[in-house]
Amino acid sequence: MLKKRIIPKFLIRDGRLVKGIEFFGGWREAGNPVSTAKVYDSYGVDEMIFLDIDATLQGRPANGRIIERVSEEVFMPLTVGGGITTLGQIEDLLKSGADKVAINSSAIADPGFITRAASRFGDQCIVVAIDYRSGPDGAKVHTRCGTEPTDLDAVDWALRMEDAHAGEIMMTSIDRDGTMDGYDLDMIASLANRLDKPLIASSGAGTLKHCMDALDAGASAITISSMFLFTDQSPIKVRSYLSTNGCNVRSQHGSRS
Amino acid sequence: MIVIVDYGMGNVRSLSNAFDFLGYDAEISRDPADFASADRIVLPGVGAFGDAIDLIRSLGLEAPLNEQVLQNRKPVLGICLGMQLMAATSHEHGHHSGLGWFDADVVPMVSTPDAKVPQVGWNRLDPVGDGWLFRGLPAKGNDVYFVHSFHMKCRNAADVIATTHHAQTVTAAVARDHIVATQFHPEKSQDNGLQILQNWMERDF
Numbered sequence: 333m334l335k336k337r338i339i340p341k342f343l344i345r346d347g348r349l350v351k352g353i354e355f356f357g358g359w360r361e362a363g364n365p366v367s368t369a370k371v372y373d374s375y376g377v378d379e380m381i382f383l384d385i386d387a388t389l390q391g392r393p394a395n396g397r398i399i400e401r402v403s404e405e406v407f408m409p410l411t412v413g414g415g416i417t418t419l420g421q422i423e424d425l426l427k428s429g430a431d432k433v434a435i436n437s438s439a440i441a442d443p444g445f446i447t448r449a450a451s452r453f454g455d456q457c458i459v460v461a462i463d464y465r466s467g468p469d470g471a472k473v474h475t476r477c478g479t480e481p482t483d484l485d486a487v488d489w490a491l492r493m494e495d496a497h498a499g500e501i502m503m504t505s506i507d508r509d510g511t512m513d514g515y516d517l518d519m520i521a522s523l524a525n526r527l528d529k530p531l532i533a534s535s536g537a538g539t540l541k542h543c544m545d546a547l548d549a550g551a552s553a554i555t556i557s558s559m560f561l562f563t564d565q566s567p568i569k570v571r572s573y574l575s576t577n578g579c580n581v582r583s584q585h586g587s588r589s
Numbered sequence: 590m591i592v593i594v595d596y597g598m599g600n601v602r603s604l605s606n607a608f609d610f611l612g613y614d615a616e617i618s619r620d621p622a623d624f625a626s627a628d629r630i631v632l633p634g635v636g637a638f639g640d641a642i643d644l645i646r647s648l649g650l651e652a653p654l655n656e657q658v659l660q661n662r663k664p665v666l667g668i669c670l671g672m673q674l675m676a677a678t679s680h681e682h683g684h685h686s687g688l689g690w691f692d693a694d695v696v697p698m699v700s701t702p703d704a705k706v707p708q709v710g711w712n713r714l715d716p717v718g719d720g721w722l723f724r725g726l727p728a729k730g731n732d733v734y735f736v737h738s739f740h741m742k743c744r745n746a747a748d749v750i751a752t753t754h755h756a757q758t759v760t761a762a763v764a765r766d767h768i769v770a771t772q773f774h775p776e777k778s779q780d781n782g783l784q785i786l787q788n789w790m791e792r793d794f
Contacts, residue, residue, distance in 0.1 A: 333712065333755075334709075334735075334755060337711070403602065403603055403606055405606075405610065407603070407779055407782060408734070408777055408778075409777050426600055429603055429606070431600055431603070454635055454636045456635070456737075499709065500709065530705065552710070553710075582711050583727070
């Protein structure tokens with residue numbers, strides 16, 4: 333049976349790892365991405381996601397140099413996102429060692445881009461990342477690294493992106509980002525039932541129970557960022573907690589790479 | 590030297606990185622002269638069957654591959670789509686003929702609410718036979734990384750050396766003599782995958 337996945341999410345700014353709160357403030361330096369990736373490899377996480385958070389606003393694609401160096405020593409699925417607008421940029425990132433790309437703003441600017449990318453590189457290669465904020469009118473998609481609200485309903489948009497041949501959908505609640513207050517369980521539960529593709533739940537993890545709750549609610553995978561970087565919870569503890577509580581995760585063993 | 594066949598589909602860099610990491614000399618090439626001088630050949634692939642076999646044929650790689658693998662009996666490892674290409678036929682988006690090294694069909698997997706297709710993620714291996722390719726993997730925790738919507742159905746059951754379970758029994762690895770292939774990605778399966786690549790390299794065919 334397919335295992336639930338634990339995925340550290342690394343935000344990159346100027347070649348360094350950072351982590352903030354609700355996308356905009358409280359930025360903290362979190363180390364060198366390549367050496368941090370090697371540490372998480374030794375913890376036996378299931379995949380890694382690298383998001384170049386300045387790329388879209390600076391009008392350039394994610395920096396491939398970091399993934400190139402990570403892929404020389406880390407042998408697990410690697411996803412890269414940030415500022416991707418063309419098929420050529422996807423090809424370059426795949427050649428740099430990425431297995432999947434995460435696309436957010438350019439899917440909103442041009443939904444056909446997802447279909448074209450999936451038909452060229454395969455659905456499995458295209459992760460559509462959706463950032464949203466919840467309000468009185470429901471959950472609304474935000475674009476350009478959370479800076480611009482749209483009228484798109486987050487659930488509708490996720491389903492539309494699945495139809496457009498996204499391989500996986502990653503839902504990030506901006507309200508919860510960096511707060512460590514728990515995942516958006518209502519969103520996960522309502523969406524997981526309706527999606528055929530895997531749902532990656534992102535933002536809000538602060539305790540081991542939060543992780544369990546998100547997977548119980550129907551997520552195929554969870555990303556963890558602040559909790560790994562700024563608390564003493566390691567992937568080993570997460571995996572052991574999930575496994576003890578009956579969640580189907582990979583059994584624990586380190587890495588020799 | 591290992592030659593990783595580059596026909597334009599798949600993350601060949603990760604494969605060459607994995608062999609480099611293990612201390613083997615691997616080159617990425619689409620030059621038949623390199624297939625001839627290689628000790629071993631790896632046939633990778635990610636994407637659609639029809640596109641891939643068309644590319645292999647249009648690049649003139651089918652005959653040189655057949656020559657090295659079928660006539661010269663050079664050890665070959667297929668990975669993911671590279672494994673499926675070794676089947677006689679595929680039913681992915683139409684009907685395609687493959688390299689035909691295995692008497693097998695590539696058929697769609699059944700999607701269920703609990704086991705969605707594509708299968709994306711880590712799943713357990715159930716080795717069949719002596720398990721030489723999986724030697725050294727922990728009995729509990731031999732998971733490897735899969736990404737696929739179709740799988741290979743072998744007419745000769747003896748060709749199957751591992752299965753996995755995803756709503757149905759799925760062919761995870763096949764071997765006949767010097768022709769070996771995995772549906773999963775050893776180059777993306779951390780320690781287990783590196784061990785599998787090492788086992789393949791250390792096998793005398």
